[in-house]
Amino acid sequence: MDRRTDGRVLTGLVLIVTLFLVLLERRYPYFFLQDDNRDQYLPYFVHNARALLHGEIALYNFHQYLGLPHLANGNAGALYPLSWLSVLVSRLFWGHDFAAIDLVVCFHLVLGSAGFFLMLRAMGLGRPASAFGAITWPLTSYFLYISNSWYVVSGPVAAMPWMIFFAIQLHQGERPGCSLAALVVARLLLIFIGHPQFFLYAVIFEALLILLLVPGGHNLFRPSRARLWYWASFAMTAIFSLPLVLPMWQQTRQSIRSGPIDYDTFVSGSTILPLWLKGLTDPYEGHVFQSISFVGLACLAFCLVAIFFFLLAIIRRKSMPVQRRRLLAVLFVLGAFSFLWAGSILVPRIIYLVPILNRFRWPYKLLIQFSLFLIAFSSCGLDLFLDALSQARFLRGRRLILDIAACCLIVIQLIQFGFLYYAHPVRALRIHRETVPWSEPLKDQLSDGRILSVGFDYTSEYTAHTLAFNYSTFWGLHHYAGYDALLPAANDRATPGTGAYSGYFDDLGNNRTTLADRLEALRGWGVRWYVVNPEYVRRYGELPLVRIAEDADRIVYRDDAALPLAYWVNTQEDPGIALSHTANALVLQTNRTHAESLIVNCLWNRYFKASLDGEPIPLAVQDDRPMIFVPEGQHTIRITYRDPYFSAGCRIAWSFLLLLALFGLLRHHKARSKHALAAARPAKAD
Incomplete structure (x- = not known):
C-alpha cells in the first residue's frame, strides 16, 4: 500500500465531500437543524x-x-x-449557537x-x-435525510468505518498498540455521542464482520494474539x-423506559x-421514508x-482469490x-428475546449497517470490474484510463446526489420553518x-x-416539562398531562385534562407563565390569568398566585432570596433577620448535597422539594447535584488507565533491557 498516494486521494475525498456539504448549506442554510436536532439536541449542546x-x-x-x-x-x-466545541465555534464565527448541529454533522x-x-483499502x-x-x-x-433530524445518526457514519479499519489493522499487526488504542477511542466517541442503541448496533456488526472476515488463529480455542487483543478491546x-x-x-x-418495551x-x-x-431508484417525490434508501x-x-x-x-x-470471495460472502450475509x-x-x-436489545424501537435505524455492507459490496464489484478490464488486451498497461473511468463514476454519483439534495425541498422526519437564527423577545421577562x-x-x-x-x-429559562426520552418516573409523576416528548400540556389533538383541573398544583410548582395557543383559548375560553403579550401564534399569561422558585416556609414568599x-x-443568597426554613421549588433528588457558607448541612424534603434550615443573617447556600455513579465510573476508568500506563512502561523497560543485554x-569468533 503506497501511503503517500493514499494520502493524496484521501485529501481529495475530504475536499470533495466538504465542498458538497458547503454547497448544500448555501442552498439550504442550517440544513441539518430539523426535528429533534432543533428542539432537543441543540439545547443539550448549549447546556453542555x-x-x-x-x-x-x-x-x-x-x-x-x-x-x-x-x-x-x-x-x-x-x-x-464536539457537543460543546461546536457551540464555541458557532459563537466565534457566526455570533450565535445555531450552527452547532450543522458543524458536527458535516464533520x-x-x-x-x-x-x-x-x-476498503484495508479490505484489499x-x-x-x-x-x-x-x-x-x-x-x-x-x-442526510435522517441526520438532519437526529444528528446522532451521523455518529456511526463517522465511527463505524474507523472501527472496522483499526480492527483489521490490529489483526494485520500494523502498529498493534496504536491500532488497539485508536479502536477503543473510536468506540468511546461513538457511545459518548449518545443513544446507546446506535453504539450497540455498530459494535455488534463490527464484531461479526471481524469474526467472519479476518483470520483469528488456528481455531476458536486457539486464537491468535491479535484476536485476543481484539476481544480485550471490548473490555477496555x-x-x-x-x-x-x-x-x-x-x-x-x-x-x-425501565423495562423491555412491548413487541x-x-x-x-x-x-x-x-x-x-x-x-433506490426514485427518491425524488413523496414522504421522507420513500427517499432514504x-x-x-x-x-x-x-x-x-x-x-x-461471485457466482x-x-x-x-x-x-x-479466496480472501476476496470470502469478503463478498461476508458482506452479503x-x-x-x-x-x-x-x-x-x-x-x-428472535432479537426481541435478547436482553437490552428488546428496549430499542424503530428497526429502520439498522439501515446504517445495511448501507455500509451494501456500499462496500458494490465497491468490491467495481474493483473486480476494473481488474477484469485491466486484463483486457487493449487496456493492458493503461491503468490511467481505468482510473479516469472510475473518476467519471464518482462524478455521476455526485451529480445524482446533487440533483436529489439541491434541486428538491428539504426532507426530514419533522420539518421546522422558523427562520434561523431566531430570538425570544420575552426571555428576560419570563425568567422569574x-x-x-x-x-x-x-x-x-413552527414550535420555537x-x-x-x-x-x-x-434560552436559560425554566419549563414545567420538556423533551426527554429517558424521563425519570419521579419527574413523570410530578408533571402529569405533559408527556416526555414535547412538554405540551393539553395538546389540541389529545385533550387529556383541562388546565383548570391542574392550576393549583401548577402554582405550587412555581408555574408563573403560560404560553398558550390562541386556538386553545377560542375553544375553551379565556384563562383566569393576566394577559401580558399576544400575537397570531401565542398568548402569554402571567399567574400572580404562583409560588416563587425559592421561598420561606412560613410566608411562602421570597424576600431576601437571590x-x-x-x-x-x-446558589441562594439569603439575608434574614431571623432563622427560618427555606424551600427550593424544584423536584428533590437523592443525590443533592447542601452547604451553608461552604460547610455541609442536612437537606430535608417537604412535598418532594428540598428544604433547608437557614440561620439568621447573610448566607450563601449551595445545593449541588453529585452523581455517585459518575464519580465511581471516573475512578474506575482513571485507575484502569494508570494500570495500562504502568503496563506499557514495564514492557518498554523490559524491551530496552533486553536490547541492552x-x-x-x-560476538562469537569466526
Missing part, C-alpha cells in the same frame, strides 16, 4: 457548553421537568467533546468518508473502488465508558420493502456486478442479516418563574415560539 465555561461537566439540568439528571439520560452528549460525514476509504480494494465507496457512503439519502471500551454507562444504567432503572412498539418503524425499493444508480449496478463475479468464481472455483433485522418478521422476534406551554399541536412546523420541548434550556444556578448547582553480549 455553558457547563464547560463554568468549569464543570453538565450532570444536571434545572431548566426542564422541575430539574432532572442530564448526563445520565444517555442522549445529551455531555461527555462528547462526521467528512470523517466517515475518510474512514470508509481506509476501511484498489484506490478507485475505495474512493467510489468513500464518496457514496456519507452522501446516501438515509444519512466497557471500562472507559463507565462514567456514562453507570449513571445511564441507574437512571434507566428509574425511568419510564408492537419494538417493531414499529420497521423497514417497509415497497418504500425502500422505490427509494438512495445510494446512487451506479452503486446498485456494481452490486449486480459483484454478484455476477462466476463459484462455477470456475479458481477465478477469484451481514447485509442480508441487517436488512432482515430491520424489516422482516422472523429475525425481530416556570413556563407551561398549553394547547399546541405536536406536528406543527411555544418554548416547549427543550427550548427553555436553550436565586441563581450553574448546570449542577443551585543483546548489545553487550560478545
